[in-house]
Amino acid sequence: MTIGSPQDIEGLRAAGWVVAHTLKEMAEQARPGMTTAELDALGAEILERHGARSAPQLCYDFPGATCISLNEEAAHGVPGDRTLQKGDVVNVDVSAELDGYFADTGGSFLMPGASAEMERLCAATLRARDSALAQVRAGQPLNVIGRAIQQTARLEGFKVLRNLGSHGVGATLHEEPRFIPPYFDPHDDRVLEDGQVITIEPFLSTHASRVREGADGWTLSGPRKNRSAQYEHTLVVTKDEPLILTKA
Numbered sequence: 306m307t308i309g310s311p312q313d314i315e316g317l318r319a320a321g322w323v324v325a326h327t328l329k330e331m332a333e334q335a336r337p338g339m340t341t342a343e344l345d346a347l348g349a350e351i352l353e354r355h356g357a358r359s360a361p362q363l364c365y366d367f368p369g370a371t372c373i374s375l376n377e378e379a380a381h382g383v384p385g386d387r388t389l390q391k392g393d394v395v396n397v398d399v400s401a402e403l404d405g406y407f408a409d410t411g412g413s414f415l416m417p418g419a420s421a422e423m424e425r426l427c428a429a430t431l432r433a434r435d436s437a438l439a440q441v442r443a444g445q446p447l448n449v450i451g452r453a454i455q456q457t458a459r460l461e462g463f464k465v466l467r468n469l470g471s472h473g474v475g476a477t478l479h480e481e482p483r484f485i486p487p488y489f490d491p492h493d494d495r496v497l498e499d500g501q502v503i504t505i506e507p508f509l510s511t512h513a514s515r516v517r518e519g520a521d522g523w524t525l526s527g528p529r530k531n532r533s534a535q536y537e538h539t540l541v542v543t544k545d546e547p548l549i550l551t552k553a
Contacts, residue, residue, distance in 0.1 A: 306473065306474065306475025306480060306501075306502040307498065307501055308500035308501075308541055313406070316403070316405065316406035317408060317475060317502065317539070318550055319403055319404065319406070320357065320401060320402065320403040320404075320406040320407060320550075321410070321539055321550030321551040321552070322553070323351075323352065323355045323357045323401055323403055323408070324357075324399045324400060324401050324409065324410045324539075324551055325410050325552055325553040326351065326355075326553050327348050327351040327352055327371075327399045327401070328397055328410050328412055328553070329553040330347065330348075330351055331344055331347055331348050331351075331397050331399070332397065332412065334347055335389060335414065335416070336389065336416075337388075337390055337391050337393075337416055337417065338388060338389065339388070339389050340384075340386050340387065340388050340389075341373040341375065341382070341386075341387050341388075341389070342369075342384045342385050342386060344371075344373055344397070345369045345370055345371050345373055345384030348370050348371040348397070348399060349370035349371070352370060352399075352401050356403060356404075357401040357402065358402045358403075359371065359400075359401055360400035360401050360402055360407055360409065360478040361400060361478070363402055363478075364477060364478045367523065368384075369384040371384070371398060371399050372396075372397070372398040372411075373395070373397050373398075374395075374398075374525075374526075375387060375394070375396075376393055376394055376532060377526050377528065377529050377530070377531050377532070378396075378519075378524050378525070379396070379466055379508055379516045379525050379527060379535070380396070380398065380508065380516070380524075380525045381398075381523045381524055382396070382523075382524050383521050383523050389416055390416060391416050391417055391418035392416055392418040392419045392420065392423075393416040394413060394415060394419065394423055394426070394532050394533075394534060395413065395414055395416065396411065396534065396535050397411060397412060397413075397414075398410075398411035398535070398537065400474075402478075406475065406476075407475055407477055408474065408550055408551055409474050409478065409504050409506075409537060409539050409551070410537050410538060410551035411535050411536065411537035412536050412537070413430065413534035413535055414427070423532060425461070426463060426509060426511060426532060426534050427534045429457065429458070429461035429462075429534075430463075430507055430508070430535060430536055431536050432457050433453070433458060433461075433507040433536075434454075434505055434506070434507050436453040436454070436456070436457050437451075437505045438505055438538065438540070438547060439453070440452075440453050441540065441542055441546075441547040442497065442545070442546075443498060443499035443500075443543060443544045444496060444497065444499075445497050446493070446494070446496060447482065447485060447495040447496060447497055448486070448490050448491070448495075449497075450471060450485055450486075450487075450505060451485065451487050451489050451490060454488070454507040455487065455488045457507075458507075461509070463509040463510060463511060464509065464510045464511070464513065464514050465487045465488050465508070465509060465510070465514070466487065466508035466510050466513065466514065466515065466516055466527070466533060467487065467515055468516060469508045469516065469525070469535075470484045470485050470486050470487050470506075471485035471503060471504045471505045471506050471507075472484060472485060472503065472504055473501070473502065473504075474502055474503065474504055474539055475502035475539075482495060485503065485505075487507050497542045499543060500541065500542065500543075501541070501542040502539065502540070502541050502550075503539075503540060503542065504537055504538065504539050504540070505537065505538055506535055506536065506538075507535065507536070508533050508535045509533060509534055509535075510531055510533040511531055511532045511533070512527070512528065512530065512531045513527035513528055513533070515527075537551070538550070538552075539551045
């Protein structure tokens, strides 16, 4: 989506606030012993309270209001009877439609007892997202995003999940550019455009460079001992600093 009016900004801000608020509440309420289905039900209730509709349900008939991924799972985890445990790495991705506008956010957090390495993984992934955000300006090559993410991952001693990337958003959940690589691609000649609405969502990993779809047809996971983290914002590209829409 490309911004066409002040009403677009207002609509995207409203949708962005709802998903950011939902993610924040879910992270604050998550505790060991809770099932991912219970955590998802909380997210569904918050979205409904604010008049928003779950984007993965609306666009893809996903079997949950939010995506909740634990430990070796990286993305698109289906809420169910899996229980949060001490030391778990939990990723929650919340995307929703509100009054015709779509916003997408996500974040990783740790259950009590998580290792220092997991704390370092989450901190590094957050830095990767923010370093990429700092490069976003209209007229810049699109591949500055992947370069910033990849450089941060290498400096911190982690890998990038190469088959999970950022994307366009706004009028629907996934739109052009469909895939913004989380690594530097010197052959990608696309350019960031003023008013363009995109996400930035790096996934950093302890061991794996790719994830695979599970038997449920949704969940994307690495090897059993692999751990990953993700942080995501929806933003508008401008000639100056990007306008971040998913702040709680």
